[in-house]
Amino acid sequence: MRTIILIAQHSFKELIRKKDLYVFFLLLVGIMLFFSLNSSFGVSDTSRYLKDIGYTLILLFSVIITISFSAKQIPVELSSKTIYPLLAKPVSRTDVVLGKFLSGSLISFCSFTIFFLCYIIMVLLKGSSTSIILITQSYVLTLLLLSLLSSISIFFSLFLSTGANVTITLLLYFFISYYNSMLRDMLITAKGAVYYIYSTLFYLLPHFDFYDIKIRLVHDWDPVALWAFGSIILYSFFYITIILILSSAVFKKRSL
Amino acid sequence: MEPALQINNLCVKYGKSTDNAVKDLSFSVKKGSIVGFLGPNGAGKTSTIKSILGIIAPYKGTISIFGDPLSKRTKELIGYMPEIANYYNYLTPKELLYFYGKLFNINRTVLRIRIKQLLTNAGLLSKRNDLLKTFSKGMLQKVSFAQALINDPDLLILDEPTTGLDPIARMQMRDTLIELKNNGKTILFSSHELSEVELICDNIIILKSGQLVTQNSPANLVNKKGEHVSVEKYFFEMIKAS
Amino acid sequence: MIKNVFFIFCLFAVILLSINIDAYHSSSLYQKGIDPAKEDILHKMLGQFTNTLSAISFTNADIYFHGGIYDQDHDPVKCMLAENDHEQNKTNDISNETFFMKLYDATHITEHRHISGNEYKELLPWIEYAVKLDSNNIQAYNLGGYWLIYRMNLPDKGISLLKEGIRNNPDAWQLYATLGLFYYQQKDTEKSEYYLTKASDLGKTFGMDKVDKHLIYTPLAEIYKNTGKISDSITLYQELEKDFPDDPAIKTKIEEYQAML
Numbered sequence: 001m002r003t004i005i006l007i008a009q010h011s012f013k014e015l016i017r018k019k020d021l022y023v024f025f026l027l028l029v030g031i032m033l034f035f036s037l038n039s040s041f042g043v044s045d046t047s048r049y050l051k052d053i054g055y056t057l058i059l060l061f062s063v064i065i066t067i068s069f070s071a072k073q074i075p076v077e078l079s080s081k082t083i084y085p086l087l088a089k090p091v092s093r094t095d096v097v098l099g100k101f102l103s104g105s106l107i108s109f110c111s112f113t114i115f116f117l118c119y120i121i122m123v124l125l126k127g128s129s130t131s132i133i134l135i136t137q138s139y140v141l142t143l144l145l146l147s148l149l150s151s152i153s154i155f156f157s158l159f160l161s162t163g164a165n166v167t168i169t170l171l172l173y174f175f176i177s178y179y180n181s182m183l184r185d186m187l188i189t190a191k192g193a194v195y196y197i198y199s200t201l202f203y204l205l206p207h208f209d210f211y212d213i214k215i216r217l218v219h220d221w222d223p224v225a226l227w228a229f230g231s232i233i234l235y236s237f238f239y240i241t242i243i244l245i246l247s248s249a250v251f252k253k254r255s256l
Numbered sequence: 257m258e259p260a261l262q263i264n265n266l267c268v269k270y271g272k273s274t275d276n277a278v279k280d281l282s283f284s285v286k287k288g289s290i291v292g293f294l295g296p297n298g299a300g301k302t303s304t305i306k307s308i309l310g311i312i313a314p315y316k317g318t319i320s321i322f323g324d325p326l327s328k329r330t331k332e333l334i335g336y337m338p339e340i341a342n343y344y345n346y347l348t349p350k351e352l353l354y355f356y357g358k359l360f361n362i363n364r365t366v367l368r369i370r371i372k373q374l375l376t377n378a379g380l381l382s383k384r385n386d387l388l389k390t391f392s393k394g395m396l397q398k399v400s401f402a403q404a405l406i407n408d409p410d411l412l413i414l415d416e417p418t419t420g421l422d423p424i425a426r427m428q429m430r431d432t433l434i435e436l437k438n439n440g441k442t443i444l445f446s447s448h449e450l451s452e453v454e455l456i457c458d459n460i461i462i463l464k465s466g467q468l469v470t471q472n473s474p475a476n477l478v479n480k481k482g483e484h485v486s487v488e489k490y491f492f493e494m495i496k497a498s
Numbered sequence: 499m500i501k502n503v504f505f506i507f508c509l510f511a512v513i514l515l516s517i518n519i520d521a522y523h524s525s526s527l528y529q530k531g532i533d534p535a536k537e538d539i540l541h542k543m544l545g546q547f548t549n550t551l552s553a554i555s556f557t558n559a560d561i562y563f564h565g566g567i568y569d570q571d572h573d574p575v576k577c578m579l580a581e582n583d584h585e586q587n588k589t590n591d592i593s594n595e596t597f598f599m600k601l602y603d604a605t606h607i608t609e610h611r612h613i614s615g616n617e618y619k620e621l622l623p624w625i626e627y628a629v630k631l632d633s634n635n636i637q638a639y640n641l642g643g644y645w646l647i648y649r650m651n652l653p654d655k656g657i658s659l660l661k662e663g664i665r666n667n668p669d670a671w672q673l674y675a676t677l678g679l680f681y682y683q684q685k686d687t688e689k690s691e692y693y694l695t696k697a698s699d700l701g702k703t704f705g706m707d708k709v710d711k712h713l714i715y716t717p718l719a720e721i722y723k724n725t726g727k728i729s730d731s732i733t734l735y736q737e738l739e740k741d742f743p744d745d746p747a748i749k750t751k752i753e754e755y756q757a758m759l
Contacts, residue, residue: 002358002361003359006355006358006359009355010344010347010351010355013346013347013351014344014346017346017387018346035623038623040622040623040625040626041622041626041642041646041650041652041655041659042652042655043619043622043650043652045619046619046620046622046623047620048562048620049558049562049620049623049624052558080342081338081340081342082342082343082344083311084306084309084311084336084338085336085337085338085343085356085400085403087309087310087311088309088310088311088331088334088336088338088413089331089356089359089360090328090329090331090332090359090360091359092328181606184599184602202598203598207602209605209606210601210602210605213605215566215567215607216566216607218566219562219565219566221565221566221607224604224605225604227604228601228604228605231597231601232601232605235601255270255271255312256306256311256312
């Protein structure tokens with residue numbers, strides 16, 4: 001555990017020193033400031049569009065940071081050969097995989113938290129109010145989503161180039177987020193062999209749509225039921241664990 | 257006295273290749289000695305080193321470090337300096353040494369003192385807070401050597417330690433290695449600088465095509481005529497003959 | 499990565515800046531008789547893509563009206579399930595079978611609701627973006643005008659928006675109709691007659707359906723009746739009777755007004 005945390009910690013410095021986070025933050029602040037100062041037809045106290053656009057932006061930026069950062073963790077270690085002095089220490093390949101996953105997750109947590117705080121401040125200044133439970137749920141669920149994306153990105157990085165990995169993971173994320181409801185509807189109406197194919201896809205693919213409660217947050221719907229919230233946390237835990245076990249097994253077999 | 261390093265019948269293969277990178281290699285390294293590990297490019301030196309460090313798993317053979325098989329515990333006794341000094345360019349040398357030191361679970365106070373000492377010996381104390389991406393090749397090589405010593409290892413494995421160093425730095429490196437040997441450390445280093453090997457090594461191991469050609473001390477190297485020859489001459493003759 | 503982000507940042511800056519420049523630039527262009535939409539930096543840069551963004555903005559206004567949900571009545575699967583006979587085309591009723599499906603249903607909002615009261619204002623930004631991004635988005639002008647007049651109680655702004663829509667789309671009978679209906683309710687006969695007549699004339703050429711015809715002809719017919727043009731009123735009702743032969747109210751009006759002649 002100590003080794004895993006150490007590997008994660010030092011990668012964190014990369015985020016601080018590479019300044020990508022600051023660019024996204026400035027972009028976010030700039031865009032939200034512009035939209036918050038806007039008054040449509042002289043009516044200035046509209047806030048849902050700001051919550052909507054703001055949340056979309058913070059989620060998008062956090063997803064991009066998570067995937068692009070996680071995708072290059074192991075490949076960069078391999079290409080720059082820093083993996084050799086690392087593995088020469090009392091560090092196993094499993095430690096490396098878990099450490100890189102933890103660093104990807106930490107970085108996504110940090111960046112999303114900063115974006116989220118900025119978002120909440122802007123929304124509150126606009127005079128909007130949202131349930132604390134919804135805010136907490138959206139924060140926790142997004143952190144889980146980013147961890148899941150980090151684990152998938154780390155897994156793909158063992159097979160794919162960084163560019164291909166980022167593209168495929170992003171496509172997977174957007175495709176599942178927007179079309180999973182279509183898959184569910186097709187599953188309900190499918191018969192025979194097609195039903196089993198859709199079933200396999202439905203249960204196997206990661207359910208990124210579970211984590212998106214933007215509609216609830218923006219339009220003041222009820223929070224997600226407690227049992228469902230707990231189930232998503234468990235689902236995340238198990239899915240991430242399986243991905244990391246697979247990643248570790250693949251990385252152990254890989255010749256360096 | 258058990259050897260610091262004992263390798264028996266080591267065989268290393270990469271992927272689905274039928275050619276062995278290392279074929280039935282056996283040798284030992286005495287405690288407290290400096291051993292030169294030589295061979296032409298592709299001889300299997302790096303593959304052997306990677307196997308010793310546990311970076312790759314041999315498909316046959318045994319490796320023991322101070323009598324024990326390779327494990328996380330025995331890795332704590334090893335210091336490794338890679339051939340190419342690439343490190344995390346967003347870290348400073350102080351942060352890098354601290355990171356590697358913590359991997360060995362070294363006490364914070366001891367680690368701080370040791371880092372200061374290592375950077376002073378390397379002449380890099382004034383640059384301890386500069387990012388590694390600003391370092392020259394020679395400076396990175398010095399950092400590389402410092403990180404190999406961070407855990408005060410009993411067995412040092414150095415892959416071409418003098419590459420990129422100026423003549424004065426090379427001399428300092430040689431002096432440091434001799435000093436370490438006098439302090440009871442065991443050193444196995446590969447190098448293409450045969451004259452250097454001759455100066456400081458107690459023993460040399462020569463590989464070719466994954467197999468051991470010879471293991472002997474420089475003083476005992478003789479040609480076919482039975483005449484004593486330098487390491488360089490011996491090396492070329494053996495390689496040509498094999 | 500920083501270069502890409504910087505490029506996106508510059509693109510955003512130009513887009514955001516151009517929207518504000520447009521506000522000051524438009525009025526001077528109108529005076530010169532130039533369509534400001536065609537001169538806009540945004541349109542020059544993004545071309546037809548602004549139309550797509552406008553359509554997205556308008557859709558968002560619709561989504562906001564339904565509490566953030568796409569109207570489920572138009573969901574194709576729901577429609578199909580409703581049409582299919584359960585005995586003949588049994589579907590896989592698995593919604594409640596597996597925990598996973600229950601979890602899916604618990605996390606997704608499946609019922610829509612309509613906003614009300616203080617929430618009406620939330621549509622305004624999307625309507626504004628829709629009309630700014632595409633000056634030919636007649637639906638957006640129409641919905642915006644209706645919304646400002648009837649839901650937000652801002653008739654001046656609504657009328658201003660509708661007139662702007664007419665300036666950019668001179669053949670938009672829908673916008674004339676909305677204005678005409680508003681003035682009709684305000685009992686401004688002159689303006690109402692003008693706009694409804696324009697809507698009627700343009701609508702005949704540009705695809706007015708029978709429901710729209712009913713909406714325009716009925717108040718126009720009443721205006722004709724109130725201003726003494728009984729025969730014109732009857733003519734309109736007779737045209738409506740062709741489309742709605744079984745409507746007793748139309749028959750009654752025709753008979754009533756014929757008796758007045």
